[in-house]
Every structure is written in C-alpha cells, then in structure tokens.
Amino acid sequence: MDDESAVIIQEEEEALSLQRKEPPRIHRLEESVVNRIAAGEVIQRPISAVKELVENSLDAGSTSISVVVKDGGLKLIQVSDDGHGIRYEDLPILCERHTTSKLSAFEDLQTIKSMGFRGEALASMTYVGHVTVTTITEGQLHGYRVSYRDGVMEHQPRPCAAVKGTQIMIENLFYNMAARRKTLQNSADDYSKIVDVISRFSIHHTKVSFSCRKHSAARADVHSVATCSRLDAIRSVYGVAVARDLMEVAASDDDPSGSIFKMDGYISNSNYSAKKTVMVLFINDRLVECSALKRAIEVVYAATLPKASKPFIYMSIVLPPEHVDVNVHPTKKEVSLLNQESIIENIQTAVELMLRNSNTSKTFHTQTVCPSTAGSLGSSRNTQLSPSKDGSRSQKVPVNKLVRTDSLDPSGRLHAYLQVKPPRQPEGKTDLTTVRSAVRQRRNPKESADLTSIQELLNDIDGNCHSGLLEVVRHCTYIGMADDVFALLQHNTRLYLANVVNLSKELMYQQVLRRFAHFNAIQLSEPAPLPELLMLALKEEDLDPECSENDDLKEKIAEMNTELLKQKAEMLAEYFCIHIDQQGNLSKLPIILDQYTPDMDHVPEFVLCLGNDVDWEDEKNCFQTVSAALGNFYAMHPPLLPNPSGDSLQCYKKGTKHDDIKNGRNSPNKLENDAVMKDEYDNELLSEAETAWAQREWTIQHVLFPSMRLFLKPPNSMATNGTFVQVASLEKLYKIFERC
C-alpha cells in the first residue's frame, strides 16, 4: 500500500469513527508545536520578554541595564547590560528549551537565589520572535553575535566588536501569532507597562542604574543612577510629590515554628492622594504581585485614611528561600509563601500602626492651628481641613458624573447623598485601639494549624465556596443600607440586596477558624460572672421576663452551665481566647476582626449558647460549634434600640416605656401618647439610638465589607437562602428607560 492510499484509509477511518462517536485518536504533538504553545504562555506580552531579559541581566551581576523599545515592543526590544556575558561554547545551546546555568537538580529550587531557573525564557522568545545575541566575556578581545530561530542558531557565531556584557535584541515579536499581534497592536499601553516595570526594578535594585527609552527618543523615560538611599531612588523615579509623602515601615517575625520573615518598605501617609494604588512588591528580590497582601493593605487604608485610600506602597519581604515556592506561575509573577496568612496579618498590623500614628500626629497639628474645628474625630475630617499643596491631586469630578466603578472608592455611596449626622465611631475607636495595643500579645507559637480537624473545617469552607458569589463579594461596591438588615451592593451592572447579618455571621465563623489559637484579646473592663449572664439569657428566652415561676430551675441550669464552662476554660482560652477564671467570671474575648468589638448586649445569649449548643465530645464538632457560637455573637445584628430613622421614631416619644423600647416593643399606649405629647422626644435615648445605628453602618461599610472582600468564601447555601437577592440589572433598566 502506498502512502497516499494509507492516508485516505486513515481519513476514512477517522470519518467513520466520528460518525460512530468513537473516541478520537490521541497522537503526539510535534516538538515545534509544543514549544510554540509553551512559548506563548511564557511570553504573553512584550512586557514579559522585557522582564525576563532584565532578570537575566540582574542574574549576570550587571550594574547598568538599558532597555530600548520600538512600537510597544512588537518591532524591537533591546536589553543591554554590563554583566558577566555568555561563554562562546554555550552559545549553540543558549536558546534551547530547558538550558540554564542556574539550576542542576530539582532540589536546588528550594534554595535558589537567581531569578531565572527554568531555562525557558530565551528559548520561548526564539519561537515567537527573532532573537539576536551579542556578548563578550571577561578577557576576550572581541565578542560574538549570533541570531536564533525556534531554539537553534541560524548561523555560526560571528566575531564582532563588543562592550562588556550582553545585548539581547528581539525583533518582530509574535510575527507568527497573527491574533495576538493584532490585539497587541491595538493596545497602546505596552510601552507604559514596560516603563512601569523598569521603574519598579530601579527602586529596588538601587545599586544598579537603569534606563528605558523609545527607539527614536533621545531622552529616557526612566533613568536611575546607582544610589545608597531608597528614598532618593523613589524620588528620582516617581517624583518629589510621591517621595515627600512617604513613611518608612518595617515588620518581622522570627518565630521558628511559624512564619519567619523581614519586611521593610515605604508607604504613603495621609497627605498622599492618587487615583490608583501603586504597590511595588519584591519577595526575596523577585518582582511579584500578591493580590491578597495588596487588598489587606488597602483595607487598612480605607478604614484608617479614607481620603488617602489609594496608597503608594514599596515593600521588600525577605524569607528563608525554602519557605517560598517560586515555581507557581509561568511568568513567575506570583510566588507562594509558607504561612502567607500570618505574614499578611503581621504586615497589616504594622501598616495600621503607622497610619494611626501618622493620623494622630496630624490631628494634633490641626488642633494647634484650628482648635475650634479639630476634635478627636478621625482622619477624614482632618484631611479635608489640610490644604491641598499638591498640584497633581486628582481633580474633583462633578457629582453627576460620578460612576460607581471601583469597589474601594467611597465616592458614589448612598450616604454621601443623605444628610446623616456624623457617626460618633472614632471616639469609641480610640478607646478600642488603646485597649487593643495594651493587650496585644505576641502571637501564640502553638502548633494549632496542624490540628487536622481545623484543617478539615477550613477545607470544608473552601470546598463549599460559591464561585459566582465569591466574585460578587470580591468586587462589589457597597452603596448603602436598604433597611435594617439588607445592604445594597453593585457588582458590574447588577444590583444586589445582601443580608449583612448572615454575611457577617459567616465571615466571623470563617475568621475564627483561620485565626484559631492566634487571637488577640478584648479585655472586658469588668469580669462578668457567668451565673448572672446565664440567668439573664434564660430570662430573655421567656416570653414574660417578669414571671419568676421557674427561677429555681433556671438557677440550676445556670449553675450547671457555669460548672461545665469552668471545666472547659483551659481549652476555650487556649484556642478561642475566651477567658473564664476559676471564680466563673468571663474576662476576655477574642478579636476576630481588627477594629471590631461585638455588641456586648449579646454576651448572655452567647454564654448560654456555649453551655447548651456546643458538642464537647467530638473534637471537630466542638471546634465547629464554638466557632459558630462566636460567629453568631459577633455578627452585625441590628442594635437592640429600634432604628430611629424609620417608623420606629415613634418609640422615642416621651412617655413610651423605656424597657419596651429596649426590648424592641412598641408601647401598647402609643396612640394615646401620640395624642397627649406631640413631638416630645426623649432626646437622650434618641441620640443613643442614632449613635448605635450610625456606628453600625460605619462598621458595615469600613470593616465588614473590606474584610469580606479579603476573606469571605461565601458558601453555596447563600445563593439560595435569601442572603443575596439580585434586584436589578442596569442593562435592563437602561433598556426600560430607553423605551420611555
């Protein structure tokens, strides 16, 4: 049988097998196809090539690196350095896949210090562009130049004149990938991405001078000179306006059983204002991204300096190399860290502390200048008062042009349009901060996270997470409270109502498990005796609290539960930071979310729940039920005083029985009272209620939502149990309006 008829038979067979729906044949791809597919992944855009080339130059010990770019990198990328160069003998295999001078055995990855290790970058470039290398090593009289295609040399290396180091040129990037070239040709921002990356490198590697310019331009867009001072480097690259508003920040942990790391960096203060967060992050000298850390810091800014909530951050984190997995991303733009959570938390705390201190000093400053207006109120007021000295500040956009697009940008939130009295939150917060810093202890170096039952519970959360809701939670914009329990959210073009009680309950539950055995403490100002708390809770359960019929029985239950909790005290303290002393007093509670203390009105209910609902027999069930009880206690329930901004204003008319108000019941004599004392309100109670509700709304906006974006994994049940309700889709609304 000749080749042609063999092919025909094969095609017929394939056609037949398609008709019969048989499985298609599996065959091996040609190596060149494999290499091109892989190359497309490693070199995704011109910027990926630039980053790889600069990293190679840094690995080669260069002190000067210059980048020239034509047509956003599609026509030409040229990186020249003064590093150690490439040996003549290595040139033939330089651009083959998996050829490297940096790694021999897989285990070396654990301790790798160089940026490259896969030997893939140069090879990939030759599959998607035309690569020419010119290089000279020390002691040579001349250098060599050679071009590569698809991993191999196009000709023997040619001797040429050369200056110290290596120059690598890539021409016609993606010449053989029409679709990608087209998309990139239309996007104008590749050059600015390249400038951005070179800027980032240059503020970290301060001993190396960098330059980056367009091919035809005489002037470089980045030009840094080697310096000893990081701040000088930032000033020369990002400008005086940025460098002026920076503070030095540092954090570290040297706990050998937990996370070991050192971080130092610069972060912007309350004077800094920008439209976008800039985060320049190096982990073990690698330029990487870490969205969890970025979000964690943004959360702190949004809560502490709402007016300067888009910070500039430069951070360098150093960890033992064996704690970093560098091999998790094709372009190496992410790494994975051991104990990432606790490192992030640690850094978050350090940033928070810096911001609070900077904020306090600013308050002081304003007070001396203008004592009548500056109070103990927080940042937002003070930053408003401070004159704008910076011409680069973002211009004010007219209100009618404001679009809620950024989930962290406060503009466009509902309350901005309402006349609401300023919440009195910051006063309480100062106290809380003092308490917190007073009791903040070193983290407990327990082997807690090794407990398999906790790991299982955490896995359950991950396994049961609803991906659609996760997307909504991560990227939604908080608009305002629609009623006492539902918040209005926008996600893309959709509006949702979300039940904040359910959401906060779940978030607290998940955080208890994540912080398990690593809590900071809230110290109760007066230890509370359990028997009394339990009695209160048992009485509250009764329909008629005045009735003392079953008091003996209740006392018995209270006594038994107190005994039980005293027995479990050690475990509760160690794992959950719930401290019960030998006299049966509750003295400490855990901090589950920073900046948040639960409503202490719910303590009795919580203690009763610990006594009644916890399964003490099985370890996993026990941890789960205690965490759920904490979740329920810390959830953002509506305050007990009815909301004075709605119909419940009636309750605050004088003559209404206070007990009834506290219990959320309207007075049976309401009508009568209405008639007798028109508009006579109990102002003290009214203002207490207003404060409670304003504080809760503040907390929902500034603590709950930012933390949810960061930490919440919404369970599947939330999609169907009414926690999220989609109320409108803007496209549909616009269509309706168009017809009007």
Ligand code: ADP
């Ligand atoms: P990797 O960096 O992962 O080793 P690359 O494909 O980026 O893989 O580079 C392959 C090898 O080429 C490197 O290991 C290094 O020895 C050499 N090399 C690449 N660029 C340079 C350079 N600018 N100076 C000196 N050597 C270089």
Ligand code: MG
């Ligand atoms: Mg490399």
